[in-house]
Amino acid sequence: MWRTARDSVCLLCASAGATGRPRAVEAGRPLMSTAPGSASRAFATRLERRPAPARMVLSDRTDVARSSPRRTADGAIAKKTKPRGPDGPWAGTNRTVANIDTRRRAPLPGAVTRDPLSNEDDQENGKGKKGGRRDRRGFKALNMQRSLTSVSYGQRASVKERIQAVDSFGLFDLLPSIKDAIASSVLKGMVDIKPTPIQRLAIPALLGQHMDPKRRRPRVVPDRKEVLLAAETGSGKTLAYLLPIANALKLAEADDTTLASYNKRLEAEKVLRGDRPMSEWIDKFEPHPNMARPRAAVLVPTAELVDQVVAVAKDISHVAKFKARPLSANHNALKIQRNLYSPTGIDLVVATPHLLASIANSDPYVLSRVSHLVIDEADSLLDRSFSPETTSIIDRCMPTLKQFVLCSATIPKRLDTYLESKFPDVERITTPNLHAIPRRVQLGVIDVSKDPYRNNKNLACADAIWSIGKEAAQHEGPVKGVIDVKRIIVFVNERETTQEVAEYLVSKGVDAVALHRDTPELRQSEMIASFTSSEPLLIDAATATAAAGRRHLPNTKVIVATDLASRGLDTVAVRHVILYDVPHTSIDFVHRLGRAGRMGRRGRGLVLVGRDDRRDVVAEVKRSMFMGQALV
Numbered sequence: 169m170w171r172t173a174r175d176s177v178c179l180l181c182a183s184a185g186a187t188g189r190p191r192a193v194e195a196g197r198p199l200m201s202t203a204p205g206s207a208s209r210a211f212a213t214r215l216e217r218r219p220a221p222a223r224m225v226l227s228d229r230t231d232v233a234r235s236s237p238r239r240t241a242d243g244a245i246a247k248k249t250k251p252r253g254p255d256g257p258w259a260g261t262n263r264t265v266a267n268i269d270t271r272r273r274a275p276l277p278g279a280v281t282r283d284p285l286s287n288e289d290d291q292e293n294g295k296g297k298k299g300g301r302r303d304r305r306g307f308k309a310l311n312m313q314r315s316l317t318s319v320s321y322g323q324r325a326s327v328k329e330r331i332q333a334v335d336s337f338g339l340f341d342l343l344p345s346i347k348d349a350i351a352s353s354v355l356k357g358m359v360d361i362k363p364t365p366i367q368r369l370a371i372p373a374l375l376g377q378h379m380d381p382k383r384r385r386p387r388v389v390p391d392r393k394e395v396l397l398a399a400e401t402g403s404g405k406t407l408a409y410l411l412p413i414a415n416a417l418k419l420a421e422a423d424d425t426t427l428a429s430y431n432k433r434l435e436a437e438k439v440l441r442g443d444r445p446m447s448e449w450i451d452k453f454e455p456h457p458n459m460a461r462p463r464a465a466v467l468v469p470t471a472e473l474v475d476q477v478v479a480v481a482k483d484i485s486h487v488a489k490f491k492a493r494p495l496s497a498n499h500n501a502l503k504i505q506r507n508l509y510s511p512t513g514i515d516l517v518v519a520t521p522h523l524l525a526s527i528a529n530s531d532p533y534v535l536s537r538v539s540h541l542v543i544d545e546a547d548s549l550l551d552r553s554f555s556p557e558t559t560s561i562i563d564r565c566m567p568t569l570k571q572f573v574l575c576s577a578t579i580p581k582r583l584d585t586y587l588e589s590k591f592p593d594v595e596r597i598t599t600p601n602l603h604a605i606p607r608r609v610q611l612g613v614i615d616v617s618k619d620p621y622r623n624n625k626n627l628a629c630a631d632a633i634w635s636i637g638k639e640a641a642q643h644e645g646p647v648k649g650v651i652d653v654k655r656i657i658v659f660v661n662e663r664e665t666t667q668e669v670a671e672y673l674v675s676k677g678v679d680a681v682a683l684h685r686d687t688p689e690l691r692q693s694e695m696i697a698s699f700t701s702s703e704p705l706l707i708d709a710a711t712a713t714a715a716a717g718r719r720h721l722p723n724t725k726v727i728v729a730t731d732l733a734s735r736g737l738d739t740v741a742v743r744h745v746i747l748y749d750v751p752h753t754s755i756d757f758v759h760r761l762g763r764a765g766r767m768g769r770r771g772r773g774l775v776l777v778g779r780d781d782r783r784d785v786v787a788e789v790k791r792s793m794f795m796g797q798a799l800v
């Protein structure tokens with residue numbers, strides 16, 4: 169049988185001779201024959217008799233480039249499917265090869281051709297520029313923008329030696345109920361519980377306990393103890409100040425005669441009321457002596473941190489029996505009022521400065537009995553944006569204060585200056601590793617100015633997240649067939665950028681949320697809860713693979729935040745932190761990288777370095793981390 173002329177068009181063209189006629193036809197031969205017959209011979213003759221086209225003419229159809237529609241088994245036209253492009257952030261970019269313009273790679277006149285990010289080996293060997301002088305002096309760029317107060321290595325070594333023997337909570341002069349709360353509630357489930365360095369130093373200092381017989385006791389005990397606790401991120405500072413406060417509350421309660429007589433009357437009332445639940449009549453009973461008059465207050469910068477600190481305080485209070493309540497914008501006005509004016513009283517309040525200051529403005533007696541005040545994240549709360557409210561609360565509490573604790577992971581120079589002028593007698597308790605980012609946290613650098621990113625930080629960020637997700641997808645979790653969801657924090661310098669970056673990541677199939685005040689509360693608190701829970705987040709491996717095919721990365725969760733929004737959050741589940749912007753100061757490096765690698769865990773930081781970013785600073789931070797040195 170002959171092929172039809174239409175079917176053979178390619179064959180005809182391909183074998184066309186000089187005249188434009190097919191060679192086979194020119195030679196008077198049939199094109200292809202499987203079963204020669206008369207009909208086919210007649211067709212071939214007709215073809216021969218037709219005048220040969222002088223030239224090829226273009227089709228007047230507009231859809232010549234389209235392939236004929238695919239048909240299903242029953243002959244119907246199959247539904248069109250989109251061509252599969254690459255997965256991940258590159259999806260839709262329609263490029264399989266990097267579009268490199270070699271002319272743009274030429275260095276700018278006067279530019280330093282040597283990349284400070286890649287000369288680490290030289291620097292380590294002291295072979296840098298100027299005969300290694302810069303390298304011997306160490307961290308020139310960091311020194312230039314020095315933002316942290318330095319602590320001498322001699323002092324660090326002596327502290328390290330001093331705390332070595334303090335290896336049990338049992339050694340502290342804490343009440344038995346508080347010690348019980350540590351093992352049975354706060355650190356429940358942990359084996360071989362030992363106090364961390366800041367707890368070894370701070371707890372005895374705040375209890376007034378003398379641990380080191382070689383050191384002389386101070387002759388005069390001040391009326392008010394002022395202490396600065398400074399220790400690396402994720403090192404258990406919250407417990408370091410909460411345990412002594414809980415202890416002090418219980419001791420004060422035992423000495424409180426007003427409270428004792430109230431409790432007596434309450435017990436008598438209970439007998440009188442018989443089986444009726446207390447909640448039904450307590451409102452009508454006389455006011456509790458501690459109602460809206462807490463003895464201890466803790467200030468923290470964010471509502472999320474209020475909830476976190478209150479949770480630890482409640483873990484202690486469930487066993488030791490005292491009342492700890494939160495005051496933050498995460499609760500409505502009615503709940504705030506109920507917390508403060510609870511008929512069962514309040515002992516410890518955890519609040520943001522703005523809210524507590526405004527409550528104290530309308531009811532000045534709220535702070536009239538505070539004997540213990542903690543300013544957690546003191547470097548932020550005494551900064552410009554919080555300082556007016558924080559200092560107004562300090563001033564209100566001062567007349568009754570017995571213990572004033574400032575707590576921070578960093579001692580910025582401005583905090584140091586503030587303390588020197590306002591609280592010159594403050595006792596500084598610092599740990600041997602203060603200002604050092606733990607060596608178990610590694611820092612990687614992505615040069616965004618190079619191909620394939622071309623200074624597109626959003627793309628580089630999405631690509632890094634996809635790489636983390638894909639890598640994680642290859643490893644099964646503790647149970648067969650399930651994989652672990654990676655929780656990643658992306659840090660930006662400006663609050664306005666958080667939303668923009670989060671939206672870009674969502675467009676690239678990443679489950680991302682921006683941490684700022686306009687994010688819906690429920691979504692925000694869900695995301696934070698999953699980042700601060702130590703429970704593994706597992707998903708089915710098959711679901712993950714199917715979702716990845718749909719250009720969705722199901723095994724990652726991402727928070728985009730400024731470091732203030734996430735300050736102090738105990739993000740135990742986070743192993744990866746991406747520094748989208750190069751932090752302005754080493755203070756920000758410490759806080760941002762401190763969200764990973766908490767309490768002995770391993771972590772990884774990735775910093776995206778663009779064309780205009782301080783590469784020298786990044787290189788020096790990386791090097792000091794490698795050497796286990798403190799940032800300056």
Ligand SMILES: Nc1ncnc2c1ncn2[C@@H]1O[C@H](COP(=O)(O)OP(=O)(O)OP(=O)(O)O)[C@@H](O)[C@H]1O
Nearest residue numbers: 362363364401402403404405406407577736738767
């Ligand atoms: N002695 C201990 N042993 C084991 N884990 C502890 C101990 N003390 C505290 N932790 C845990 O360490 C984690 C970090 O504690 P915490 O949030 O108090 O750190 P932090 O020093 O305040 O950090 P940041 O500077 O980031 O606010 C918490 O999950 C806490 O339960």
